[in-house]
Amino acid sequence: MNTNSDRRSHTAPIIEINDLTVRYGDKPALNGISFDVYKNEILGIIGPAQSGKTTLLKVINRTLEFTAGTTVEGSVKLDGVDVNTVGDVYGLRRKIGMVLPLPVGLPLSIYDNVAFAPRTAGVRAKSELDEIVxxxxxxxxxxxEVKDRLNTLGTKLSGGQQQRLTIARALSHQPEILCLDEFSIAVDPITTMRIEDVLKELRAEMTILLVTNLVQQAKRLANRTAFMLNGDLVEIDTTDVIFSDSPGSQATYDYVNGTFG
Amino acid sequence: MSRPNPKQKFALQSIALLTLGVVSVLVWNVLKKTYLSDVQVLSVARVSDPLPNLFGDIYFFLSISFLGVLLGITCAFYLEEWLPETNWVRCLIEGQVSILSGVPSLLYGLLVVTVFLPYSGAFQRTQGFPPAGDLNTASLQVSSFQGDTTLFYIAVLTFVLLVVPRVIKATQEALRSVPIPIRESAYALGANRWQVLTKHVVPLSLPRVVAGACRAMSCALAVSALFIGIYISGYTIQPGQMSGRFALFLGAALLLSIFSSFLSQRYPLASTRHI
Structure with missing residues (x-):
């Protein structure tokens, strides 16, 4: 980890994860992982199923606590504040935009879906909401595609459109950090490319954690990439190194090149 | 809003329980006054009719069912949304509820006739249905419950046993059927528990909750209608007024059950619904 800090020492980390261990009952999901995320970078997180990628995101915005029987040890600091002891958990979640693998359209109109978060945060003015939406x-x-039918139910949209709706929703409260959990599995390749272009632009405004099963997507987008396997952080380095012929670990090389996983 | 610490939580829960208790006592008193006077009048008029008095007053029935439904829904929301799954109160109540709601509603009627009525003294001589053809004697004998509160308590107890567990069960199932990703998404957008509950959980589960409540009331009405029917056919020579009640109860039971089926069909469980 020190090497990473040294490399990026000119910017302060926005997320500091220190010896994070998570268990579902007795089953370990994350085994003491530590790394930092820096402001305005895209951090790709790759790894096969069951490697703890989604759990990691859920720890950061504290939605893991809705799963019964989980224990979290270690610390996750966001802007220097430990998320597990933060007083205002709703405020914490507003700093983080979350996009889940399958689109979850809230059973509201398209407009209300996007306006939901600003409204819960207390924005009332119609003009302001219109602008955000x-x-x-x-x-x-x-x-x-939807500007003429903002009042139809969000759940009536097609799968790909719903996924873009959830991305719009995640952006609606102007988060500092955007967590994308395999956002592209329900989206067609063309739209994926369009969203990826958007993500590149968004990098200027926010930090993006991109969990993906498509290693090429991480290669296209990420500044740095982390490889996780069975709850361990195998390697985290710049994307160039991870995708080079000689990454730090043989497992990384094998996974990236499709030899396993 | 920060997470309340255990002390605050305990205080909030106590306040909620106290409020509920006080409200129940108030409503109970109002009900008692209203309906006991009715029971008395009816008793004076036809003292031989403890059964119709017990099962027969639709206003009494509706208000007590309404209360039962409210109590059931509140209880289910509290259990499902506030108490953790490992909480012993929740385990206890859920165990009882699953037993009570599984009992066929007819058995509650039989329970009243064979246990509650004989042992409460409402029928002093006959220990059950008054024997057919012996009505005049029976009417003299049973006159002792004139002004008695026993019938009121029996009726309330029966409806609580019959309606409340069914409502709790139906409500809990409806709440559980709200997909977890919807809750998680709403929480991830910074909504607090109350906002998630009012904006998403309640709208999604309401049709099912109403359907469950209607089905529970329909069960209770149908059993009442059944007993009134038996009474008419076997134990009274003047079925006139009771026939009207019988029809009313049966009709209401049918309507409620049809309405409930309609709701369940129109609004499947939230988790299986393409919203």
Whole structure:
């Protein structure tokens, strides 16, 4: 980890994960992993199923506590504050945008889906909400398709459109960190490319954690990439190194080149 | 809003319970006054009819069912949304509920006739249905419950046993059927528990909750109708007024059960619904 800190010592880390261990009952999901995430980078997280990628994201925005029987040890600091002891958990979650693998359309209209988070945060003015909705839908490459039917149910959209709706929703509270959990599995390749372009632009405004099963997606987008396996952090380094012929670990090389996983 | 610490939580829960208790006592008193006077009037008019008095007053029935439904729904929300799954109160209540709600509703009627009525003294001589053809004697004998509160308590107890567990069970199932990803997404957007509950969980589960409540009331009405029917056919020579009640109860039971089926069909469990 020290090597990473040295390499990036000119920017302060926005997320500091220190010796994080998570168990579901007796079953370990994360075994004491530590790394930092820096401001305005895209960190790709790759790894086969059961490697703890989703768990990691859920620890950061503290939605893991809705799963019964989980224990979390170690610390996750966001802007220097430990998320597990933070007083205002709702405020914490507003700093983080989360996109889940399968689209979860809240059973509300398209407009209300995007306006939900600003409203819970206390934005009431119609003009302000209109502005947020339009901006977020445009960022998620959905505005042109739905601008004439903002009042229809969000769940009536197609799968790919719903996924873009969830991305728009995740952007609606202007998060500092955007967590994308395999966002592209329900989206067609063309739209995926459009969203990836958006992500590249968003990097200027926020930090992006990109969990993906498509190693090429991490290669295209990420500044740095972490490889996780069975709850361990095998390697975290710049994307160039991870995808080079000589990454730090043989397992990384094998996974990236499709020899296993 | 920060997470309440255990002390605050305990205080909040106590306040909630106290409020519920006080409200119940108040409502109970109002009900008692209203309906006991009715029971008395009916008793004076036809003292031989403890069964119709017990099963027969639709207003009494509706208000007590309404209370039962409210109590059941509140209880289910508290169990499902606030108490953790390992909480011993929750385990205890859920165990009882699954036993009570599984008992066929007819058995509650039989329980009243064979246990509650004989042992409470409502029938002093006959220990059950008044014998047919012996109505005049029976009417003299049973006159002792004139102004008695026993019938009221029996009726309330029966409806609580019959309606509340069914409502709790139906409500819990409806709440559980709200997909976890929907809750998680809403929480991830910074909503607090109350916002998630009012904006998502309640709208998604409401049709099912209403359907469950209607089905529970329908069960209770149908059993009442059954006993009134038996009474009419076997134990009274003047079925006139009771026939009207019988029809009313049966009709209401049918309507409620049809409405409940309609709701369940129109709104499947939230988890299986393409919303």
């Amino acid at each position: 339009e901006r977020c839908l445009q960022q998620a490459a959905l505005w042109d």
